[in-house]
Amino acid sequence: MGWKWPLILSVLAVVAGLYLSGTFSEPPTPPPLGDGWWGKGDREKAPMVDELIRKFSISISNDTINDLKKRLRNTRYFEGLEGAKFHYGVTPEYMQTVVKYWLNKYDFKAQEKYFNKYNHYRTNIEGLDIHFVHVKPTLKPGQKSKPLLMSHGWPGSVYEFYKILPLLTDPVNNGGTAEDIFEVICPSIPGYGYSEASHKTGMNAHVVARIFGKLMARLGHDIYYVQGGDWGSTITTFMGLLLPEHVKGLHINMVVDVNPPLQLIIGSYFPSLFLPAKDHHRVWPVIPKFLEVLMETGYLHIQATKPDTIGHSLTDSPVGLAAYILEKFSNVSRLDSEDGGLNDEWLLDDLLNNVMVYWVNGNMASAMRFYKENMPLSVDDINKCQIKVPSGIADFPGEMLNQPETWARYKYINLLQYNSMPRGGHFAALEEPQLLAEDIRIFVRKVETLYK
Template identity: 35%
Template sequence: MIDETSSKPYGLQSQSRRALLGGAAAISATLLASGVSARAVPQGKASPELVPFQVNIPQAALEDLKIRLTNIRWPDKETVEDQAQGVPLSDAKALVDYWINQYDWRKFEARINTYPQFRTEIDGLGVHFIHVRSKHDNALPIIMTHGWPGSIVEFLGTIDRLTNPTAHGGKAEDAFHVVIPSIPGYGFSDRPKDLGWNAERTADAWGVLMQRIGFDRWVAQGGDWGSLVTHRLAQRRPEGLIAAHVNLPLVFQTEKLANPTPEEQQVLQSMAFLSGPAGAYAHQHGTRPQTLAYGLADSPAGQAMWILEKIQAWSDNNGNFSEALSIDTVLDNISLYWFTNTAGSSARYYWEVFQTGFGNYSAGPIDLPMAASIFAHEFFKAPRSWVERAWSNLFYWNTVEHGGHFAAWEQPELFSAELVKAFSNLR
C-alpha cells in the first residue's frame, strides 16, 4: 500500500529513540502540571454564541505520540498473502514509519486554520464547525456532514471550489456558503456525556445551527453517517431546509424479491456482505463501543489501523489506498481522531443510532426534494427504482465514473460539480 522503498528504516534510529524516551518523563510532568492530556483536547465550556476557534494541539501531545509510536509492540505477521485478515504488518509498519519521520501535523493545523472555525453550545453540547461565506451574492447555504471513519477533513478540498467557483472555471451563480460541523463525539465537537446523541438529535442540532448562523433558506448534504443525518434532516424538515443531496442513499430492500434484476441481485449480494465480514466493525461499534475504546484510545497504531482498513477497502483504488488519498491527508484524519481522543465517542454513535431501530440500514420515506450522486466504487449503490419508491420527490440522480465511499475527499472536483448541478434549479 505504501512504497516502502522510498521510506526510512522502520522507527527511529537508536540515538533518536533514546532522546525521545529520555524526554518522556519531562513531557509527562509538563502535561500533568498543565492539566492537558497528551491524548485529548480538553472540552472547554461552550457558549450559545458563535465563538471563534483555532486548532492548536500542545507540543507535548505531539511528542507523546512519537514516543508511543516508537514503543509499539507489533503483532505477528498475518498468515495470508492478501488483506483477508486485515491491514498487513508491512503496511502498518510503513505507515507508522512515515507518521514518525515525515508527517507534519502542524502543516495540517495551518491549513485548517485558514478557514473560519467556531464552537457553539446546542442542546447542552459544544459543536465545532467550519463556516466559510462566499464572496458572491446570492450564494446558497449548504451544511455538509461527514461520517466514520472520516471527519471534517473529508470536505476541506471542496471548500474553495464551492465558495469561490469563479476561481475554478465556474460561475458566480454556482456559489455556496459552506457550513461543515463535526458530529457530536467527533473531532473538536464535545464528546457526549449523556444518552441520546443519535442521528435525529444531530439533525435537530444542525437545524438550530443553521438558524443561529442566520440562514433562512438552505440545503444539506452528507455521506456515510452524514447521509443518515441528512435523511433525518429531510424527514424532520427544520425551518429553512429546502432540499438535500446524498452520495449514499439509505434505501435498502427489506423484503425478499421474487425476481430480482441483475442490478438488484448485485445490490442484494453487497447487502449480504455488509451484514457479514464487512460489517463486523459496525457490529462492534454498535454493541460494545466502550470495550473497543480502551485499545484504540491507548494505542495510536491501533487507532490508525482501525481507520486505515476501511479507507483501503472503501476508497476507489486498485489495492493501494494512496491511489485515492495521499498518505498525508489520511494521517491528518487519523491524527485528528488521536489528538481528540474520539475513538470511543465516535464508535458510540453507532450504539446510539442502533438504539433507534436503524439495524436494517433503511432510513425510511422522504417527501422533501432529494438529490443523489452515486460514485462508481461506493460499497452500496441502491438502484434508482428503490430510491424512487422511498423518495417521492427525487429531482436529481447521476452516476459518477470515479470515486468511492469518501466521495468529497477522494474526488473534490467531481463532488463539487455534482452539488452545483444538483442544486442549480433551486437558486
C-alpha cells in the first residue's frame, strides 16, 4: 500500500470525526425562551402572584440547633479500613473530628450573623419564591456600577461568593480600580438554599436561565454580565444563548459539553491534528482520562437516575449530608492524606456553613434532582448551540473537566479571554476569590472597551 493509503484513510477519518462531532455541521437554532409555572397546582387556579421583592434575614432557631446537636451526638459510625485514607471516600475518623468541631466549636449564632452580612431577598417568579443575595456598592457622584449575576452549582450555595463579594463591590480597597465596581446579584437555584423547590418535574438549566433573566429584569437591569461555575456555568451559558440582547458578557470557570467525541478518539493517535502540544495532556490518552472521570462521578449517576432514594438518608442524617458534601470539596490529588486535602485548603467553618445551608432548608433531595432534570439536555440540541455573546473562561487546574481553548471556541465563538489559572479548583469563588475576581475584572474591561 505504501504511505499514501494510510495517509488518505487517516485524513478521511479525521474529516468524518470533525463532521460527526459537530465541527463542520451547521449549529442548531437556539430554542424559544418559553414560559412556565412551577408552583403548586394549576397556574390558572393559583392565587395572583405577588411580584414584590421582599427582604428577609437568615435565622436558625434554637429548636433546629438542638435537634441537629441531638442527631450529631447519636451518630452511628462504622469501622474504617487500615491505610484506606480517602480512597474509599470520607473516613469515619475524619468525620468524628468534624462532628466534634460542629458540636463544640462551631458558633451557630456567630455564623448566622455572618450570613446576614449581606442583604437577602425573595421574590416570586413562575410560582416559586426565588432567593438571592444582593450587594449594591457605595457609589460616588457620577459613578456607575456594572450589574453582575453570579450563579453557584452543586453541592455549593450562595455562600460560595461571600469572599469574592467585597472584591467586586469595593474594588478600590481590594486590589481593583474605581472602574471595576459591580452590583452583584447571587440567586439560589430553585430547590437549593433558600429558593423554593419546583413542585413539578422539568426544572432544568434552561428554565433556571429564564427565571434568572426575569429576576434581573425585575431588579431593573436590562443589560448585565453573568458569571458561573459548575451548574452555574451551564445556567449562565444558557442565559447568554437565550437572552443575548440582555447579557453583555458571559464569564465562566467551568466548561462542559464541548469535547468532540471522535476527536478524542482519533486524537489519541494523532494528537497534533487537533490541539497544540501544550494541551495534549488535558484530554489524552482517552482511556485513563475517562476512567479518572468515571471514578469521581458516582454521585452523578445516582443523582441523574434516582435522587430521591438517597435523598431520604441525606435529609435525615447531618453526618451523612456533611460527608457527602465534604467529599466533593476534597482534593483528588491528595487522597493519600488523612483528610483528602480538606484541612490544607479549607476552613472548617466555611465547609460547615455551606453544609448548614442544605441542612437547615432540608433540600438536598431537591438539589440533587437538578441532575435528573438536566441529563436529557446533555444530548439535546440546546447544548450544540453556539454562544455568540462576548465570553471569558478562567480555567483552574484543579477542575475535573479542563477544556482546551481550541475546543472551547467551538461553542463560545466570541471568546475574548481564556486564562489558565496558576492554582485553584472547582469552587473557585470560595477557594481563590482574588484570582477569580481579577479575571472577571480583566474580562469586563475588554468587553467595555470593545462594546461601548
